Amino acid sequence: MGRHSRRGDAPRSAEDTVGATGAGAPPAEAGSGRRRRSSERPGQVRGGHPEQPEWDRPGPERYGVQHGPRIPGPRREFVEAFEAPAFEAPASEASSAGGPVPRSGEAGPVLTVPKPDPARRQEPAGRPIGSPGGPDDPQDSESGEGGKGGKGRTFTGIAAAAVITVLAIVVAGQVADGGAGRDDARASGALKRGSGAGPASRGDARTAPGKASAAPATYEQKMAKLYPLDPKLAASGAFAVVPGSDKAPGKGHKYTYRVDIEKGMALDGALFAEAVQKTLNDKRSWAHNGDMTFARISTGHPDFVMTLASPVTTAKWCAKSGLDTLDENVSCDSAATDRVMINAYRWARGSSTFGDAKIFAYRQMLINHETGHRLGHNHVTCRTPGALAPVMQQQTKSLDIGGIKCRANPWVYPTA
Structure with missing residues (x-):
């Protein structure tokens, strides 16, 4: 999501003011943990999140955040923890930010979130710039009664950054494990199809394509x-x-x-x-x-x-x-x-x-x-060599009787 883009001097936390007292800067209230910003500072960007105008409304109520004048602002170290970009930005933006953006992990691809141009902000329909509650409303600050919108946007940005960070970690883990998982799943599916365990699968009892079951043997x-x-x-x-x-x-x-x-x-x-x-x-x-x-x-x-x-x-x-x-x-x-x-x-x-x-x-x-x-x-023997033997000849024993060899014959009337 990138760091906050500010036109004026950045507000200082309690820790910053301790080292700046010699310059005449007034110290912040000790232990307040608040970031205070004057609503009259010129060039103020609301909530420090110019890249998140689509989260302006309905504001913190979407995430169940109760707001009001007594809710303290987020501590600087907590905000900066989420301001550090969790994703790799394009090279041009990484250079403007002062160096490469750290990766979320080495297990999978790094998603990138481009840094929007503050000059091309879009507002919800019906809320033009300069209108009450719009992006240039002087009441939209982090202090005073009119600061509830800025606090809401701050909490909304923090929550969104946390959600996206968690999703990035989950996606990275899935990408790292997904390849092997998908290969295992495909191999498992192939084994199941090969084993024939499913109802659409082929079993050993199936007849092979083009191979019909054997027909009963005929009399012949x-x-x-x-x-x-x-x-x-x-x-x-x-x-x-x-x-x-x-x-x-x-x-x-x-x-x-x-x-x-x-x-x-x-x-x-x-x-x-x-x-x-x-x-x-x-x-x-x-x-x-x-x-x-x-x-x-x-x-x-x-x-x-x-x-x-x-x-x-x-x-x-x-x-x-x-x-x-x-x-x-x-x-x-x-x-x-x-x-x-x-x-x-x-x-x-x-x-x-x-x-x-x-x-x-x-x-x-x-x-x-x-x-x-x-x-x-009774028995009859063949009388013509080479002729068919009579059916009453003992053909099981011999076809050559008395030197006359005949041919095997099963019928009484073979030529009929």
Whole structure:
């Protein structure tokens, strides 16, 4: 805010008069602590604050200061403590003041308050210079009954200087700490966004952009897949009915069947049941040309039971019909029972004659071959080298019978 700008001699405090008595200056009242100024001094500037005309009114009442003739003026050392500028002034003003203005601190930038020109003072509307209560009112002094305005302006300037000084210190501290604080806040925000803790944030459960969730595998995909299974597996020996039914889709003689799966195997019974229904009713199968049709049931008395069983259980049921399947781990139609036995190992792993790439076709061959036995058909071998093997040939064992090598074939009527 700068020091007071005075046109005349500055009033002297009690301390000043002690050293000036030799010059004939009258001493001030001892211990009064007041600054006295004659209201008749020419060139007087009201309140010593020409740079603060905007604080003239409503005066000290704004800050709750009670004024009157009995209120003592501020002590000089107190006034000068606040008169020393807390902010760095421009270079031209600092030079006129007699030297550089001390900084408020080294922690942050120093704010500057330019020193207004007393000649360009502005007054509130309706109070021209020279009017009563205006800037040149002779009653506006620090002494006498008319000095209440000057005292009010003095206290107002002191209060404003204190407020600005405190704000400067606070701002300097915030500037010093704000940079690191903002960096920490930004880093913290980035971690929170990265961790996904907020409601708008990304969590580990979210699907990545452009990556759709995996669709369920189709029937064709499942049938073309190999499944792990021990070739010597002996499961529980108990069977479970695969629930559900499928109507016979074609014409001709209708055969009914049920689908059972041995308990204790990690195989899909529903997939096995779907494969049986679709394979037997395919036009290349036994249902060719409307000769017959097949319907799956889960209750009542079927014509036969398509059974998916472990290798050991399959061998037991085949042995009931005088068939040995353990030697080459194959399937059979247990004609002495109502079960057509499909060896789970062959269903899961296939055979070398078809290879892994043709596991889908191999499974179709198993169903057609063993059902053919149930329908009364015996084994047939290939008679033409390079031709498709008959479906009733034991293709799991070999495709080369008697020196005639044929190609793998799952269908009764492959060219239909």
